[in-house]
Amino acid sequence: MSVSRKGVRFLKILKAQVITRLILIAVCIPFLLPFFWMLSTALKTLPQTVAYPPVLIPNPIVWDNFREAVLTIPFFTYFKNTSIYVGFSILGTIISCPLVAYGLSIVRWPGRDSLLILILATMMIPFPVTMIPLFVLFSKLGWINSYKPLIIPTFFGTPFFIFLLRQFFMTIPPSLSDAARIDGASELTIFTRVILPLCKPALGVVALFQFLGSWNNFLGPLIYLMEESKYPLSLGLQDYRSTHTVQWNLFMAASTLVVIPTVVIFFLTQRRIIEGIHLTGIKE
């Protein structure tokens, strides 16, 4: 009796500990496969890259591919352009979105909730609808072939980020801002001295999402930038691929270099991403 009960318990633990992990590992393998293939190719010699049947593990390992890749593809120019774009768009977002979110949460005025709904509704406008008039508008302003069309709009707020920050501001007890008001503080003082210091984590989330948005943007740069020397990584690598006979080992080395910043940012900000998901409150 007691033996069989022990047996049942043993089987249960086996099931929980081993089978669960087997499922998890089996599911993770296809998600890791593209990374494996990218790295494996990035470290191969050219003959091994094009060998048939494909070589899975490179031999010898050619680290030099990375050096050659950044020299063959003007990687640093593209990287510099991307960094400028990413940096300024984060700046624009960080300046504009908290201001608007403050006006939608801490300041109490009639109409602010209808305005919030309007802001959320604009998220449903597909970019292809606005992209042609925007292109015409920006060319009239002489902004084409520069990063202005990609950066300047971020200084006017992004609906999703405004919403995110507004959700966060709503969790701040109104007594804080009310106390400051009674002490005679202006709204701008309350914003900069009381609210902004409290919302650093939420601002971090928004900065992170803006980083990903700009770093990953392809269609925007494709429309507005004309000269190769101004390309960000997205267009630069695509341009290289479509105008050269691709050496896949070098190209995968370059792709690895594009993936690495996202890896670094991800591990630095992992907790923020989860916070961001909770902030959106869409799970409610």
Added chain:
Amino acid sequence: MTPKKRKDIITGLLFVSPWLIGFALFSFYPIIASLYYSLTQFVGIGTPKWIGFTNYPSLIRDELFWISLYNTIYYLVFAVPIGFAIALGLALIMNFNVKEKSIYRTILYFPSILPVYASAFIWLWMFNPQLGIINALLDKLGIQGPGWIGSPEWSKPSIILMAQWGAGGSAIIFLAALQDVPRELYEAAELDGAGRWYKFRHITLPSISPVILFHIIMAVNGAFQLFDAPYIMTGGGPANSTLFYTLYLYRNAFQYSKMGYASAMAWILFILNLGTAIVIFKTSLRWVYYRGG
């Protein structure tokens, strides 16, 4: 109106003014302009020439318009349900309680924040019929792999398959929702002798249904606007099998300088997208449960 109230309105408007200006310039004006351009012949510079509704009947006679619409609907019909099933499945798996669960979650989530262009480069190489790893592995199993992205029959399924690599992004949102389902509900059902499937069907799914609705609406939007992957991987080919709607719109606007024609396409896209969203939202009243509402 009291002076205090007036002051509050002015303060509120001042704080939201960046968005109001941005909305007027970068959303409202472009939408109206787009509607106007759609009724003109316009090369992008100079004055648009008014031609009334001519662009719309021209589109109906344009074979590529229908091909691109068909491709996009094909993508929508397959990628949205498959994407939902995979994201939910991943979320259930991410929810397994083992010590090193954060490692699995990271592996499953991370691909979703990569740039689409980087994924496209990697998968282009994965899909290579002779030199890619997918067919190499299939070959080891004794299966002759297809031409993937290079064959008209497999190109759309290939793009759908690649998109699933990013399913972890939605999965993590589902995971957050799963963790919010009140434990008492499961415990009560267990007392009544409910099995696993019953609990999933009658407790889990209804509890996370608002998130499912959000996911589906965003996925439909994404499908209508699919651009990066086909532009980079196939440029619309082979034999126009991956000429998706937004890609054809882009071509008309920026390669053929038919901005009026492309604007008409944009408005059709807008109406289709909004219409689909409204239909989904209407049906959702029957299957979405709002807690406490």
